[in-house]
Amino acid sequence: SLTGRSLAEAAIDRAHKQKHLNAFTYICSKKDVERQLGEGSPKDLPLNGIPIAVKDNFCVKGMPATCGSKMLHNFKPPYTATVVQKLVDAGAVVLGKTNMDEFGMGNGTVDSIFGPTRNIWGLEKFMKDYSLPDWHVPGGSSGGSAVAVSAGICFAALGSDTGGSTRNPASYCGVVGLKPTYGLLSRFGLIPLVNSMDVPGILTRTVDDCALIFNTIKGFDDKDSTSVQHGLNGKKVETDDNTKVAGIKIGMPSEFFSHEMSPEVVECWKEISTLLKSSGAVVDEVSLPHTSYSIACYSVLNPCEVASNMARYDGLRYGHRTSKPESLRSTEALYAQTRHEGFNDVVRGRILTGNYFLLKENYEKFFCQAMKVRRLICQDFENVWKAGTELLLTPVTLTAAPTYSEFIKWDNRKQSSVQDYCTQSANMAGLPAISIPIKLNTTGLPLSVQLIGPKFSEELIFQVAKFIEASS
Ligand code: GLN
Numbered sequence: 001s002l003t004g005r006s007l008a009e010a011a012i013d014r015a016h017k018q019k020h021l022n023a024f025t026y027i028c029s030k031k032d033v034e035r036q037l038g039e040g041s042p043k044d045l046p047l048n049g050i051p052i053a054v055k056d057n058f059c060v061k062g063m064p065a066t067c068g069s070k071m072l073h074n075f076k077p078p079y080t081a082t083v084v085q086k087l088v089d090a091g092a093v094v095l096g097k098t099n100m101d102e103f104g105m106g107n108g109t110v111d112s113i114f115g116p117t118r119n120i121w122g123l124e125k126f127m128k129d130y131s132l133p134d135w136h137v138p139g140g141s142s143g144g145s146a147v148a149v150s151a152g153i154c155f156a157a158l159g160s161d162t163g164g165s166t167r168n169p170a171s172y173c174g175v176v177g178l179k180p181t182y183g184l185l186s187r188f189g190l191i192p193l194v195n196s197m198d199v200p201g202i203l204t205r206t207v208d209d210c211a212l213i214f215n216t217i218k219g220f221d222d223k224d225s226t227s228v229q230h231g232l233n234g235k236k237v238e239t240d241d242n243t244k245v246a247g248i249k250i251g252m253p254s255e256f257f258s259h260e261m262s263p264e265v266v267e268c269w270k271e272i273s274t275l276l277k278s279s280g281a282v283v284d285e286v287s288l289p290h291t292s293y294s295i296a297c298y299s300v301l302n303p304c305e306v307a308s309n310m311a312r313y314d315g316l317r318y319g320h321r322t323s324k325p326e327s328l329r330s331t332e333a334l335y336a337q338t339r340h341e342g343f344n345d346v347v348r349g350r351i352l353t354g355n356y357f358l359l360k361e362n363y364e365k366f367f368c369q370a371m372k373v374r375r376l377i378c379q380d381f382e383n384v385w386k387a388g389t390e391l392l393l394t395p396v397t398l399t400a401a402p403t404y405s406e407f408i409k410w411d412n413r414k415q416s417s418v419q420d421y422c423t424q425s426a427n428m429a430g431l432p433a434i435s436i437p438i439k440l441n442t443t444g445l446p447l448s449v450q451l452i453g454p455k456f457s458e459e460l461i462f463q464v465a466k467f468i469e470a471s472s
Helices: 003-018 028-038 082-089 121-128 143-148 167-173 205-217 263-278 292-314 325-329 331-342 345-357 364-386 412-419 424-429 458-471
Strands: 024-027 049-057 091-097 156-161 176-179 199-204 251-255 282-286 392-395 433-440 446-452
Touching: 003 028, 003 049, 003 091, 024 143, 028 091, 049 143, 082 091, 082 156, 082 205, 082 251, 091 143, 091 176, 091 424, 121 412, 143 156, 143 167, 143 199, 143 364, 156 176, 156 205, 156 446, 167 176, 167 199, 167 433, 167 446, 176 205, 176 458, 199 205, 205 433, 205 458, 251 325, 263 325, 263 392, 263 433, 263 446, 263 458, 282 392, 292 345, 325 331, 433 458, 446 458
Parallel strands: 049 091, 049 156, 251 282, 251 392
Antiparallel strands: 024 091, 156 199, 176 199, 176 433, 392 446, 433 446
16 A cells, blocks of 8 residues: 555665664665565555564565574575564565674674664764764664664564563663563574574564564464463453553562662662552562572573574585685585684684583583573572562663773673673573663663563563553
8 A cells, every 4th residue: 555655665765864873784675665565465454564674583585684694694584484474464564684793692783794783872972073983882682673663764673582682772772672471472483592592572662562563473383383372362462551550569679789780770770669669569679599690591501502503504505605615625624614704703602612511521510500590590480470479670781871882892791791680581481571761861871671570471561561651
């Protein structure tokens, strides 16, 4: 339809005008929009022409899927991820693919073959003074998706979240970011990082928009072996405009206080707890004693799953293949050289570490031990839910968005341990969590809070998030 087409075409123009943000790795042509709109026959579809951006680790037929890596620079998947297909079936237009840290390993969208993505917040200051070639990082690894939404280029974007990769950029960019319950959104067509923790994430400007996209893409998928059969009993979540929080039991986990947390983040967290209290919610301090081990636990489990997931990039079946003649000596040589050229040092480092942890003599000591710690982390959450807590209120990140030059002084491990501090444990336990923008700090950068709930508590999460959004 005409309106559908003009909505999508305007978004393409905006994406091109904002090229300096480097949010996209691929932008559709207008012809492509035509093709996408032609596919769905009825014109009164709910999302008709609504432009959506998709992180570059989802497969969308006819578009590249690079994962920000040289390894997949030439890869065009022959199929479309289920969550993307559901959006397309509802009339949405996939505007393009968004930038990310290579294979989702990172927190700043700084490690991509396409170069770093820039946060729009605070950018003006740097643009005025070209002697400062700097900007604030958008967070990551779904930084391109967060920027595409916060810059107003598209209505919503898909990200992915394994340790915080949707919520962390949402927080730095001042948009809403949902990590749903594990298994509620299909992972089919999402190129894996850590299969047991990966979920598609949703980035939007408002909580209602997030609920709309969530309702459109959730549901069982027999193409994903970990998809849940009867999640939410197939019902849509409802968000009404007059939510009351009176009587709702909210927990503030004391372990989430970190000495590295900036005073403005702590203050923002307390402000929202006071708001909820004064509106009749019962806010109490709770304890999740093992969550502080979740980063250490992740730093074992992530490389182990990475080592096995990355084995498929062999230079033979698809993706990058070295052109060095000496690599033709043996398959082994071809494999090694291809992977040396195709992966950045973060990815190669994790493959090595993972294989070390999985050695016969180390398996018990590292992998099995980490699995036990993971169970304790899950148990901590179970205990607070059993004791009556309905939702947890925490910060998302420890600080507002750092500048690029500050950020890259840290190595990737340090980046993750700081950035994922408040978000990681929800992935360990498969719980839903949302990042809600609250306000700007004194230098004009967004500050956010996080709500974490029991499995399948998305409706309550949206309701309380909406209340916070409307009151702050
Ligand atoms: N910091 C995590 C990592 O680098 C982020 C993972 C994610 O959520 N994609 O592995």
